[in-house]
Amino acid sequence: KNEVEQSPQNLTAQEGEFITINCSYSVGISALHWLQQHPGGGIVSLFMLSSGKKKHGRLIATINIQEKHSSLHITASHPRDSAVYICASTSYDKVIFGPGTSLSVIP
């Protein structure tokens, strides 16, 4: 049974800090998604990756297939980054969502 875990569950950071959110999964997957959910509920897809590293602005996502682990990094964090970050693993026939990491960036 594939399970997706995230750490930390909650995170508070000062504006400008470098932030790392971790995601681990238990079985082989075809891709790993990082999603951002704002307080209103809407979800935005940040990254979809199956190997290596991707960067978009201040966000960087990495994945290590052998270790079944992915990280989401936020550089120079800003209060507008405050949201819940969700990782999800996908295989051919299913998608499994992690519980989410609630991030609060304080000015």
Added chain:
Amino acid sequence: ETGVTQTPRHLVMGMTNKKSLKCEQHLGHNAMYWYKQSAKKPLELMFVYSLEERVENNSVPSRFSPECPNSSHLFLHLHTLQPEDSALYLCASSQDGGHYTGELFFGEGSRLTVL
């Protein structure tokens, strides 16, 4: 025009009511999904439609009835719901035939409260 649009954004209904949630995608995708997000729980997949045909139903109670009349529209019909069905219902679409190989694009969600 946003990619995936859900209406209504908020819905309050009694246990005997019948209502529907609507989702519309303007991205030309071939798969659409309904997800449920209850408080303090991960997202749960409810239904998957690929090319207007249901390809997955994750053992959802029959009081939830999906409908996909075409590749751009997806409905979730609700009847005789229970208070524990109160949750955020999210629609998503992707270009992967429902096999989770494409990027997911989500709507803003419909917040449902069952009294």
